Amino acid sequence: MANPLLKRFLRAELRGSRLLIAGGISLFLCFLLREAHNEFLGTRNMELRIGRAGDSEDYLFYWFAVLQWIVLPLWCLVSSLHAVTSERQMRTFDFVRTTRLTSRELLVGYLLGPPVLGFVTVGLSIIVAIGIGVREGVPGDVMAINYVELIVASLMIGLLGLLASTLIDKSWIAGVMLVLVFVAFGLTLSAGPQNGTAFPGLFAFSALGVISGRISFEAPLVPIFDQAVPVWVLTLVLYASCAAWTVLGIVRNIKKDRGEVRIFSNLQALGFAIFANIVLIGMLSPTNISAIAHDYAISNAGVDFLVMNTVLLYAVGLTTLAAAERLQVWCRRLRNRWTAVFSTDAPPLLWLTLAAVVGFATYAFIAYSSSEIGALEDWHLDRIALGLATILVYVARDVLFLQWCLATRMRYPLAKGVGLISIYYASALLFSHFWNSPAIPQLPIALREFTPASAFERYDYGDPEWIGMAMQLALAIVFVLLTLRRLGTGPRVETVRSESVAA
Amino acid sequence: MIELQNLRKEYPEVVAVNDLQVTIPPGEVYGLIGPNGAGKTTTIRMACGLLTPTSGSAKICGVDVHHEPERAQSNIGYLSDFFSVYDDLKVWEYLDYFAHAYKMPEQRIKPRIEEVIQQVGLEVKHDAFIKGLSRGMKQRLGIARAVIHKPKVLLLDEPASGLDPKSRVDLRNLLLSLRDEGSTVLISSHILSELEGFCTSIGVMEKGRMICSGRIEQIVADETKFRVIRVTWIGEVNAGGIFGAIPGVTDVVAQGKEAIFRFSGGDDALAEIPGAVAAQGVKLLSFGEVKQTVEEIYLKLSKNEVM
Numbered sequence: 076m077a078n079p080l081l082k083r084f085l086r087a088e089l090r091g092s093r094l095l096i097a098g099g100i101s102l103f104l105c106f107l108l109r110e111a112h113n114e115f116l117g118t119r120n121m122e123l124r125i126g127r128a129g130d131s132e133d134y135l136f137y138w139f140a141v142l143q144w145i146v147l148p149l150w151c152l153v154s155s156l157h158a159v160t161s162e163r164q165m166r167t168f169d170f171v172r173t174t175r176l177t178s179r180e181l182l183v184g185y186l187l188g189p190p191v192l193g194f195v196t197v198g199l200s201i202i203v204a205i206g207i208g209v210r211e212g213v214p215g216d217v218m219a220i221n222y223v224e225l226i227v228a229s230l231m232i233g234l235l236g237l238l239a240s241t242l243i244d245k246s247w248i249a250g251v252m253l254v255l256v257f258v259a260f261g262l263t264l265s266a267g268p269q270n271g272t273a274f275p276g277l278f279a280f281s282a283l284g285v286i287s288g289r290i291s292f293e294a295p296l297v298p299i300f301d302q303a304v305p306v307w308v309l310t311l312v313l314y315a316s317c318a319a320w321t322v323l324g325i326v327r328n329i330k331k332d333r334g335e336v337r338i339f340s341n342l343q344a345l346g347f348a349i350f351a352n353i354v355l356i357g358m359l360s361p362t363n364i365s366a367i368a369h370d371y372a373i374s375n376a377g378v379d380f381l382v383m384n385t386v387l388l389y390a391v392g393l394t395t396l397a398a399a400e401r402l403q404v405w406c407r408r409l410r411n412r413w414t415a416v417f418s419t420d421a422p423p424l425l426w427l428t429l430a431a432v433v434g435f436a437t438y439a440f441i442a443y444s445s446s447e448i449g450a451l452e453d454w455h456l457d458r459i460a461l462g463l464a465t466i467l468v469y470v471a472r473d474v475l476f477l478q479w480c481l482a483t484r485m486r487y488p489l490a491k492g493v494g495l496i497s498i499y500y501a502s503a504l505l506f507s508h509f510w511n512s513p514a515i516p517q518l519p520i521a522l523r524e525f526t527p528a529s530a531f532e533r534y535d536y537g538d539p540e541w542i543g544m545a546m547q548l549a550l551a552i553v554f555v556l557l558t559l560r561r562l563g564t565g566p567r568v569e570t571v572r573s574e575s576v577a578a
Numbered sequence: 579m580i581e582l583q584n585l586r587k588e589y590p591e592v593v594a595v596n597d598l599q600v601t602i603p604p605g606e607v608y609g610l611i612g613p614n615g616a617g618k619t620t621t622i623r624m625a626c627g628l629l630t631p632t633s634g635s636a637k638i639c640g641v642d643v644h645h646e647p648e649r650a651q652s653n654i655g656y657l658s659d660f661f662s663v664y665d666d667l668k669v670w671e672y673l674d675y676f677a678h679a680y681k682m683p684e685q686r687i688k689p690r691i692e693e694v695i696q697q698v699g700l701e702v703k704h705d706a707f708i709k710g711l712s713r714g715m716k717q718r719l720g721i722a723r724a725v726i727h728k729p730k731v732l733l734l735d736e737p738a739s740g741l742d743p744k745s746r747v748d749l750r751n752l753l754l755s756l757r758d759e760g761s762t763v764l765i766s767s768h769i770l771s772e773l774e775g776f777c778t779s780i781g782v783m784e785k786g787r788m789i790c791s792g793r794i795e796q797i798v799a800d801e802t803k804f805r806v807i808r809v810t811w812i813g814e815v816n817a818g819g820i821f822g823a824i825p826g827v828t829d830v831v832a833q834g835k836e837a838i839f840r841f842s843g844g845d846d847a848l849a850e851i852p853g854a855v856a857a858q859g860v861k862l863l864s865f866g867e868v869k870q871t872v873e874e875i876y877l878k879l880s881k882n883e884v885m
Contacts, residue, residue: 079678086675087666165662170723173626173656174679175648330647332629403588404632484589 080176080184088191097192101199104142112138136213139204140221143197147225150193151233152256156249158185159240159329178326185240185329186233220307224314231314232256234321241328242336248490274379276358279309298360316354320347324394335401338394340419341426347394348430351387352437355380359441378531380441381462384434385527388466391430392474395423396489399481402562409563422478422562424471424555431467435460462531465548469527472551475558482562500526525551579604579762580625580731584634587620587786594620596786597634602764602779604730607757609773610766612783618766619658621783622735625764626656638731652680655729659736663716663723665709669700672708672719673726680727694722697752714745721752732756734765750776804828804840805848806868811835812861820858824851838868 112135132138162168171181187194201222208218239252276297296303299312324338339347359376397405397420405420416425438459473496480492503525525547585598595617602608610618623629625636627643627650636643641650664672670691677687695704698718703711711719717737724732732753738746753763754776767773773780781791790797809821817832826843841848852865 079675082678083664083667083671083675086671087664166658166660167662167664169623169628169658170656170661170676171679172628173651173654174676175652175681176679177648332623335630400587400589400632 078180078184080171080180081188084184084188084191088188089195093192094195097196098199101196102203105139105200105203108138108142109135134208134211134213136204136208136211136218139200139207140225143200143204143225144228147193147197147229148232150197151190151229152236152253154189154193155186155233155236156240156253156256157246158189158237160243160246160249163244163333164246172330178329181329182237182322182325185237186230190233224307224310227311227314227318231318231321234318234325238321238324238328238338241325241331242333242338242489244333245487248487251490274355274358274376274383275360276309279306279313298358300357301360313354316350320350335398337396337398337401337419341395341417341421341423344391344395344423344426345429345433348387348391348433351390352384352433355383356437356441376441377438377459377462380434380438381459381466381531384431384463385466385470387434388427388430388470389474392423392427392470393477395426396474396478396481397422399484399488402478402482406563422559423474424559427467427471427474431463435463438463465544466527468548468551468555471555472558475555475562478562479558579606579639580608580764581637581640582621582625582634583637585621585624585631585636586633587617587624587629588632593786595624595631598788600781600788600791602762604762605757605760606779607753607763607765607777609777609780610764610783611768611773611780612766613768615785616768616783617786618768618783619735620786622656622733622764622766626654626733627651628656652727653730655724655727655732657720657724657732657734657737659739661720663708663711663719665707668705668707669695669703669711669719670705673722676723677726682727690726690728694726697725697755698722699748714742717741717745718748721749725752725756730761732761732763732765734763736767737765738767804842806838807841807848807851807866808836808838808868809855809865810863812863815860820855820860824854827851835863 115132159168162171176184205218209215235256236253239256240249243249243252276299278295279297295306297306297309298304299309323343327340327343328336328338401420402422405415405418408415408418408420415421435456439456442456442459476496477489477492480488485491580600580602582598582600585595586593587595598617598621600608610621612618620629624631625638625643627636627647630644638650639653641653643650643654664675667675673691673694674687677690682690695701698721700715700718700722703715708716708719721737724734734753738749741749753765757763765773765777777794779791779793780797782789812835815835817837818830821827821830821832821837821839826841826847828840828842830837830839841851848867852862856862
């Protein structure tokens with residue numbers, strides 16, 4: 076075994092007694108699942124029709140698949156989230172960091188090592204499930220694709236957990252992240268085919284929905300760069316891409332001190348923005364959607380695009396937040412050299428702006444290559460440009476606020492910062508909902524202007540709403556400038572130089 | 579050898595390590611002394627590549643730790659004050675893991691594990707699970723881990739914290755044997771008695787600055803430009819008047835039939851003092867030089883700041 080870290084986990088986890096317990100639990104769960112399935116069939120008063128097309132739920136194999144899709148990713152996520160965090164808490168991670176293990180070896184060890192007992196448990200159930208699938212007449216390629224997707228998805232989610240684990244040092248934060256990531260993953264799993272969007276390929280993010288249909292029906296096709304491909308191919312490509320970017324972040328940071336972690340460099344973040352926008356272009360397919368949904372999808376292409384770029388800008392901002400110590404170095408450099416604004420240690424404003432420019436260039440490409448979208452008055456380039464600029468201001472405001480939280484070195488700066496921003500947006504939402512007074516109809520809209528929601532609306536010049544939006548935008552810009560000024564000034568540092576003596 | 583050149587670490591509103599400049603030659607045992615918060619741990623963490631310095635560099639055996647961390651770390655053994663070990667492994671498995679992590683040649687690993695287990699006195703626990711070891715044994719296992727790859731440089735951050743007296747003696751003997759084998763050791767502590775008689779050089783840190791650094795004899799010589807003399811007598815004596823009048827004597831502190839004073843003259847002048855005071859009717863019982871300890875020098879250098 077070439078990887079010492081992986082070997083350590085295999086030694087610790089795969090001792091005889093643990094293996095026996097894991098195997099016993101796995102087989103017992105298989106038995107319970109079969110009993111539950113029998114009960115289900117009895118309730119429906121149906122007989123299993125081996126080899127015939129029926130509902131997915133009729134197949135015991137499907138029941139196994141669903142359970143495996145829940146257990147394995149969850150096991151990988153829990154294990155990897157605690158992999159580095161627990162070592163930090165035990166104060167053993169420093170010793171690992173001072174060995175000659177490379178970042179890649181650490182990644183492989185922490186990704187595959189901690190959940191190894193889960194691999195054994197689920198692996199046993201997979202063997203049983205394949206046997207059941209063969210007996211039920213489930214096509215071999217369906218089973219193979221299912222398990223390839225399960226493995227890729229589990230590794231991807233394990234990688235996300237490991238990346239999160241490099242950022243945190245407390246178990247309770249790991250617990251919160253666990254819930255958030257798994258809820259997000261669950262939501263993507265349960266998403267069904269989207270007819271009302273010009274980006275139907277996004278459906279491929281959901282693997283489980285695809286499986287349920289595939290057992291009984293033809294695998295749905297989704298367009299990518301105008302080529303119809305089976306959805307599972309796109310799912311694999313999307314998951315593998317997501318995993319690749321996560322690997323980049325982990326390898327860059329896993330051997331660093333927690334206070335010096337910055338998920339991506341500026342250029343990597345920009346590369347991520349370009350990549351994500353290219354994927355968006357690839358998924359855009361206004362001609363491949365049903366006629367009923369066509370007009371709706373086309374008219375919403377701009378909104379969809381802006382929503383996805385909002386998420387993307389937040390991702391770029393969060394992955395390029397500068398560590399507090401490095402930010403201080405940057406402040407000092409900035410006083411001497413203006414070129415420091417391009418530094419990796421700078422606050423992420425410049426790179427957010429470039430990511431927004433990339434987004435706009437992508438949309439321009441879409442508009443010019445799709446005459447349908449380009450011709451829509453609501454989504455002319457100037458409207459998208461204004462929308463992206465508005466989103467950029469609000470994202471910059473939030474990201475710089477988080478950067479300021481980090482710079483203050485308060486306890487749990489990111490958790491507190493994200494919490495405060497969440498309270499802010501929840502308040503804006505509540506006010507606009509409950510203060511919808513007929514006497515002052517502009518009020519909810521005015522309140523909404525405190526959020527990027529205005530980017531998705533169209534106001535005419537001179538309208539009260541337009542004035543409200545402009546004022547709130549101006550306020551957000553002032554906030555951005557003030558935060559930048561505060562970050563650029565930097566904290567006061569003791570400047571006494573030592574009179575050191577060389578030995 | 580260890581070279582710290584203008585090593586500096588800034589945190590917002592505090593400079594943890596302020597332009598440190600230290601060179602520790604091979605075979606030296608260098609004690610880093612200072613109160614809590616002086617910057618000792620930050621210095622050691624930067625020296626072994628765990629922390630990136632704000633500026634300056636740390637070189638181990640000529641290799642920059644931050645430019646070529648993995649190459650530099652093959653020469654470093656690191657141990658910190660409080661730590662855990664993997665309870666679910668056996669003693670030999672733990673050492674085997676780190677031997678592989680340091681990329682030791684496969685054929686050297688097994689004999690080396692047996693060797694270090696013997697060095698730290700854990701032979702009877704060879705196949706025992708770590709969770710069954712006492713705290714002292716775990717600390718010894720930690721030391722075994724730090725030296726498993728025969729590092730040329732050992733960086734030890736308060737290694738004796740929490741050790742019982744016997745384990746402290748064992749640790750001292752182990753480090754002495756490593757020193758004799760030619761390892762360079764940088765060891766930090768805020769308890770001077772741990773380092774005295776063991777280190778060949780010391781550096782005194784305070785508020786991130788190195789206020790004094792060098793070989794112990796040299797520092798003692800530099801800092802003791804005067805000698806401290808203690809005398810006792812019988813009968814009634816005006817000690818301040820008699821001793822204070824002797825050329826080169828200052829700071830006479832008399833209490834009962836005893837006095838301590840500072841003397842800045844040479845050996846000949848010192849030898850004449852008993853005769854001179856006897857001529858004035860003082861019946862001396864004892865007369866001798868009080869040797870200053872490293873601890874006293876440290877207190878003097880550190881302006882009596884809390885240790």
